[in-house]
Amino acid sequence: MDKKTGAQLLIETLINFEVKHVFTVPGAKIDKILDTFNDYPDAPKLIVTRHEQNATFIAQGIGRLAEKPGVVLVTSGPGISNLATGLVTATSENDPVLAIGGSVNRKDALKRTHQSMNNAALMEPITKYSAEITSVDAISEAISNAMRIASQPRMGASFLSIPNDVQGDTTSNIALSPVVHDSFGHADTQKIVKLAQEIASAKFPVVLLGMRAPGYAETAAIREFLTKVNLPVVQTFQAAGIINRQLESLLFYGRVGLFKNQPGDELLDNADLVITIGFDPIEYDTEIWNKDHDKRIFHIDETIAEIDNYYRPHTELVGDIAKTVHKLMEVSSPRVIDIESESVLKTIKEKLNKQRDTYQEDPNLVHPLHFIQVLRNLLDDSEFDVVDDQTVMSVDIGSIYIWMARNMKVYEPKKLLFTNGMQTLGVALPWAMGASFLHPGKKMISMSGDGGFLFSSQELDTAIRENLNITHFIWDDHSYNMVKFQEEIKYGRATAVELGNIDFVAYAQSFGAKGFKVEKPSELETIMREALSYQGVVVVWIPIDYRQNIELGKKLLDKIN
Missing domain, CATH: 3.40.50.1220 (TPP-binding domain)
Known part of the structure; x- marks a missing residue:
């Protein structure tokens, strides 16, 4: 039988599992695999991202929506360690992900050498399955098991480390195909x-x-x-x-x-x-x-x-x-x-109804409930046909998460996404990108505070290069507000929460995205309608009115105590 390299066996296995995209940041310890993608016309599409953490978030978004693992491929050393936040988020929130990382040659594994570390041990506590593949013969087996384990209850992340020399070794083994497992029956x-x-x-x-x-x-x-x-x-x-x-x-x-x-x-x-x-x-x-x-x-x-x-x-x-x-x-x-x-x-x-409808608005700041009402009305507007049943809204952690989670109505599953386990900053834009890769051309909506946005905003470049169709809303108050209002309630003051005043419209435009600025609440609906109608990547800056957070927070803590 013709022999295949480890890199070939890996790619053929991903093809058999019908993986459509692999999200990556390149590096020397995976360049054999990356180069081999060129030899397979039906290989998954390589998507080059700006950061490994965001690559994992995008894969997580795909995993949550498609109910099968999104795949990320990174190099050794910091390439591996940068996966940690994304993988622990996926595992805690039951989203299937397969992460593959390069490693040093096997002979160097115990040496103090460039980017050498125990990858599998690092990832073991935050994944469902973590292993190092020490033989080329085991590559397809390991991928098959990692994919299955990630997809079984409770779903989560799997991680595989592949030494550089294993990727180039040859084997006569063939790439395995998925084994369809019997579905569970109902309870007793x-x-x-x-x-x-x-x-x-x-x-x-x-x-x-x-x-x-x-x-x-x-x-x-x-x-x-x-x-x-x-x-x-x-x-x-x-x-x-x-x-x-x-x-x-x-x-x-x-x-x-x-x-x-x-x-x-x-x-x-x-x-x-x-x-x-x-x-x-x-x-x-x-x-x-x-x-x-x-x-x-x-x-x-x-x-x-x-x-x-x-x-x-x-x-x-x-x-x-x-x-x-x-x-x-x-x-x-x-x-x-x-x-x-x-x-x-x-x-x-x-x-419940009163909570969603009652607010007083500042003439220069947009109240969260005003934003939610306008967006919900646009989603319901039958004449506004830009959004449809495939549109997903992804929400970052922060005060925006509290307001949206309590008050935004949706009527189909997996159309309003939150990070509820690790409460991880920076997920919103990458998750919307994952949804956009699943449904090319469809409008996706993401939103964050000004703090969370800059955790992953470099992926605007990736979204633009890949011609994604995403509108991102930023609620800006120049602080880490979810921390701020709780500190103010507990201690009467807030510490280490203030952020700079960023021109996010200029920032977005520097990437080639479309930027909008809401100067006052009366402009919100017009700008929101235009931003959602735009085909491409859009960032909308909104000055948000968070004054009511203190009142809400006091009620919360009084209830708990």
Whole structure:
């Protein structure tokens, strides 16, 4: 049989796994692999990024949306270490990623030489699978297993280190193709029937949707279940979009997370039975919403629960989420909400609606709720056909995350993306890029504060080179505001949070992007409409009014204490 180099075997395996893009920053320890891409017309497209961390974020965005691993390829030394933030973010938030890194020749592995380090050991604590490939014969096997492990519950990142000499070694092994594994069945039938009985007898049952619930099959099953059984529901931030318009008016009581002061928290406080679907404690500390240990919790998930003092499910229903929920729907009867519960629900719904509609605007600053209302109206405008069902909104961490997570309505899963596990600065633009690579030409929307934007803004160059179609909004107050307002509440002052006043329009234009500046709130809708209509990369600067954050923060901390 004809022999292949390790580099050839790697690329052929990626082809077999139908990988479409590989995100990279080049270097000497992977140049054999990079050069070999030229020999394969059907190879994944190499996308050269400006930073390895951002390359990983883009791959993570693809992993979350496509539900299969995005792939990143980097060189040794700092190329590997720069992956860490992206990989820990992906693993904590259940997004499948495969990262491949170069390494020194095997004979130099124990030497104090240029860019020599134990790559696999570095990545082991922050990935699901981390290994060094020491033989060319094992390359395709390792990639196959890494891809499978990244894609299985709980999804996350896999990492492979490939020494430089292994890439050039030859083997007669062939590139493996994916093995289609059997899908999981639903949870134990007796447990499902028991839960249906518990729902029927409970006084105030509530559904809490979490980060593993907004898969496409899961969303369909959950909607069918809620429509039949008539249960009030809240979401974590990462479960945004599961509830459609019809269910929103009937059963939805908002999103919960980070701090306990939302209408949805009041719903959970009233609950005697909580059905968690795809919930992960990293999203919302269970000590906050089950502090008194007074909830009967039924855990529906594809993985066992992570037990702590405040999250000890009465029953675990472990299996395929969609199939389990569908079976639960089949054996459940519609609930009739009693008068007392109906009154509680009405009060909570009124609070939710009031929260989204009430604000006073400064003549020179845009209130967050004004921005959200204008954007939502544009998304709903049937005559404004620039955005469509494939449009994704990705939101960076910061005060912008709090406002958007609580108040921005979406009606399809994975259309409003947050970093809820590691709460990592700089994800918004790369995630929008990942969405744009999946859906070429479609308008994607990303947004960040002025602090978070500069963590990944160098990728404007990548987005422009690749002809992506992204509009990025910057909420600017010249500070790390999410830290600032909490410090002010705790200590009466803020330290180490102030940032410079950047001309972001000029900055964007220096890359070749289109730049817009909102001088006053009355200009917002016109500029936003033009920015979203532009075909290409756009940056919109918005002076944001964060004065209400203090008031919100005080309520939050008062509730917690």
